[in-house]
Amino acid sequence: MKYSLYYWPDIQGRGEYIRLALEDAGADYDDVARRGNGTSAMMRMMEGNRGMPPFAPPFLKAGKLLIGQTANILLYLGARHGLAPKSEAGKLWVHQLQLTIADLVLESHDTHHPLGPSLYYEDQRAPAKKRTDEFWKERVPKYLGYFEGLLKGHGGAYLTGRRITYVDLSMFQVVEGLRYAFPKRMKAFEPEIPGLVELRDRVAARPNIKAYLSSDRRIAFNEDGIFRHYKELDL
Amino acid sequence: MKYSLYYWPDIQGRGEYIRLALEDAGADYDDVARRGNGTSAMMRMMEGNRGMPPFAPPFLKAGKLLIGQTANILLYLGARHGLAPKSEAGKLWVHQLQLTIADLVLESHDTHHPLGPSLYYEDQRAPAKKRTDEFWKERVPKYLGYFEGLLKGHGGAYLTGRRITYVDLSMFQVVEGLRYAFPKRMKAFEPEIPGLVELRDRVAARPNIKAYLSSDRRIAFNEDGIFRHYKELDL
Numbered sequence: 001m002k003y004s005l006y007y008w009p010d011i012q013g014r015g016e017y018i019r020l021a022l023e024d025a026g027a028d029y030d031d032v033a034r035r036g037n038g039t040s041a042m043m044r045m046m047e048g049n050r051g052m053p054p055f056a057p058p059f060l061k062a063g064k065l066l067i068g069q070t071a072n073i074l075l076y077l078g079a080r081h082g083l084a085p086k087s088e089a090g091k092l093w094v095h096q097l098q099l100t101i102a103d104l105v106l107e108s109h110d111t112h113h114p115l116g117p118s119l120y121y122e123d124q125r126a127p128a129k130k131r132t133d134e135f136w137k138e139r140v141p142k143y144l145g146y147f148e149g150l151l152k153g154h155g156g157a158y159l160t161g162r163r164i165t166y167v168d169l170s171m172f173q174v175v176e177g178l179r180y181a182f183p184k185r186m187k188a189f190e191p192e193i194p195g196l197v198e199l200r201d202r203v204a205a206r207p208n209i210k211a212y213l214s215s216d217r218r219i220a221f222n223e224d225g226i227f228r229h230y231k232e233l234d235l
Numbered sequence: 236m237k238y239s240l241y242y243w244p245d246i247q248g249r250g251e252y253i254r255l256a257l258e259d260a261g262a263d264y265d266d267v268a269r270r271g272n273g274t275s276a277m278m279r280m281m282e283g284n285r286g287m288p289p290f291a292p293p294f295l296k297a298g299k300l301l302i303g304q305t306a307n308i309l310l311y312l313g314a315r316h317g318l319a320p321k322s323e324a325g326k327l328w329v330h331q332l333q334l335t336i337a338d339l340v341l342e343s344h345d346t347h348h349p350l351g352p353s354l355y356y357e358d359q360r361a362p363a364k365k366r367t368d369e370f371w372k373e374r375v376p377k378y379l380g381y382f383e384g385l386l387k388g389h390g391g392a393y394l395t396g397r398r399i400t401y402v403d404l405s406m407f408q409v410v411e412g413l414r415y416a417f418p419k420r421m422k423a424f425e426p427e428i429p430g431l432v433e434l435r436d437r438v439a440a441r442p443n444i445k446a447y448l449s450s451d452r453r454i455a456f457n458e459d460g461i462f463r464h465y466k467e468l469d470l
Contacts, residue, residue: 053381053384055335076327088300092300092311096307110349114345115365116366116369118374127362137353149288
């Protein structure tokens with residue numbers, strides 16, 4: 001089955017967690033909004049879809065299904081592409097971790113948008129500085145310390161043990177994103193999370209991911225996405 | 236099976252979405268942290284659980300399973316207590332809506348904590364005012380307009396059609412929460428969402444919910460929870 005992914009064409013954003021899963025799985029998919037008039041097609045889907053419109057991108061068309069919300073899409077894909085355990089307990093555990101990553105990703109976004117997503121960064125520079133300081137003082141250590149602990153706890157190569165899941169692919173993206181947005185802060189912090197840094201390298205070395213990262217399907221980080229580099233926040 | 240719910244004992248918070256589902260289902264459960272030494276028991280679970288600790292409350296013990304993240308717990312309970320469709324498509328759709336409600340709930344929280352969860356409200360009053368204004372100007376109309384549109388779209392009594400799901404119970408809580416935190420703003424806004432107001436009443440009238448709301452198991456709203464009433468934000 002060929003999937004259609006609908007997401008904003010110029011950013012990695014939340015769509016990237018889906019792209020990484022599709023790419024690692026070697027799945028056939030169309031990144032709809034990245035071709036001519038694709039964004040219009042995406043907007044039409046959000047208005048229609050037989051009374052079941054998604055609230056926001058990303059969403060994935062899979063046969064007759066149209067699935068929205070990043071973690072929900074991964075829940076669906078994980079089961080079909082060997083990126084999650086088959087048992088109910090395993091599925092719930094991996095999904096739980098993905099939802100925790102989603103919380104971290106949103107907090108990363110809010111470092112530059114503490115007053116909400118509807119105002120420009122330029123209109124919230126001072127609160128952004130404060131929120132970023134708190135984020136690095138309290139939240140990054142708490143979140144990444146938790147995931148580092150999981151890795152250490154079982155001695156496995158991946159967050160949930162010996163086998164990779166979509167959560168590992170997402171953690172790769174989180175490490176990459178924090179490195180891009182906050183190179184100085186992240187460099188200083190990385191000695192605290194040696195396991196996650198190794199995990200990042202392990203994911204990056206996977207053949208399908210490696211090929212993807214060097215292709216033009218991988219959009220570069222930029223200041224319209226979730227992880228943004230503003231020098232004044234990286235002090 | 237008797238469930239054990241682990242959540243902070245003095246607030247509704249995210250635990251309330253689970254409580255409402257358990258109560259509506261007439262499920263047997265223990266609200267662990269609300270009895271003597273219960274909070275210590277909760278903290279121990281977060282440190283242990285055989286290398287699979289939850290990141291934060293709420294979490295639910297269901298036999299051998301320990302399930303974290305509110306929407307994930309509802310995904311599990313919905314399937315077992317007739318609070319979600321049985322088909323995969325239906326399950327994913329209801330979960331997608333729940334995740335969208337979770338986003339709205341977090342944004343509601345951030346109205347009083349725009350600089351992050353680790354600082355006091357008193358240290359972020361000015362940004363809280365700005366974020367609250369944006370929340371009511373942009374975000375509440377977008378989110379609640381979306382859910383109102385779903386109700387209108389199919390003409391059913393509940394968000395996904397003729398049968399109640401856990402999403403309807405959560406929407407009840409959102410309406411209650413916004414009414415508590417922002418009575419003036421919400422009163423002015425409610426004419427925009429007549430369907431959701433009716434849905435709130437329909438949920439409140441369900442026998443198990445009605446009994447729950449008038450019991451001492453229902454914690455009152457207060458200024459330690461997610462929906463907080465600060466007069467200066469309700470202008």
